[in-house]
Amino acid sequence: MGNARLQSIHVHPVKAFRSLPLPEAVVEPWGLSGDRRWMLIDDGGKVVTQRQQPSLALAAAELLPGGGIRLSAPGREPLTVPVPRSGGTVVAQIFRDKVEALPAEGDAAHAWCSAYLGADVRLVHLDDPARRRPVDPRYAMPGETVTFADGFPLLLTTTASLDALNSLIAAGEHAHEGPLPMNRFRPNLVVSGTDAWAEDGWSRIAVGEVVFRVAKPCGRCVVTTTDQITAERGREPLHSLGQHRRSNGKLVFGQNLVPAGRGTIRVGDPVRIVE
16 A cells, blocks of 8 residues: 555536546545535436436536536536525435435526436435435444435545456456446546555545545446446446455445545545554
């Protein structure tokens, strides 16, 4: 771990939209500032992601001062969406969790997103991440919360493990699909300078001066088979993960993190094991 460094930082202003690389980010108790504070729900209140709509990979959201976003997507004029300041909340369902959220004000954002997807969706915002959604109690410490991320405040991956996975893909029956880029896994933090799969043995790490608890391996889904540039789907990496990387019935790649403190992290920061 002596040479481990933070290679890149990524946030996803709207859940399931394209990732946004940043040179530095503020670590809040529920994740990186600006990460997954917005998401889409369908007419029944359920979250809409690349699982149902792979074309979301082609949509982007720029972070604006104060928490607003500027949406862009192929065939659509960009749209600026401010943080909703008033109005009643709606119940949004993220898998097993039901979360209070504020709809974007007016009809413009809902119409923009619905027209792009060809489906009736609404854009909602998480106004109070400190109290709206607790981390899965099976893996949480008291009081830990999360935004609209799948389950945990941050996701970490390592370049060495991706290289190892790509070697497995190259030796398999779908070798033509590799090598895969890291964006298939939609991480927040990418670390270089480790051994392959070293992160499996971590329990607490420090990135710069900020300490994180390593909660559990990240179970992977069909989103990882979605090319984040073309939105086309293949078989990898799930085929190779299924053969080589199973844990508790899940296909795993990367580790879920929970911040143990606040601070600012920067690309190039050293990464070290705390315990």
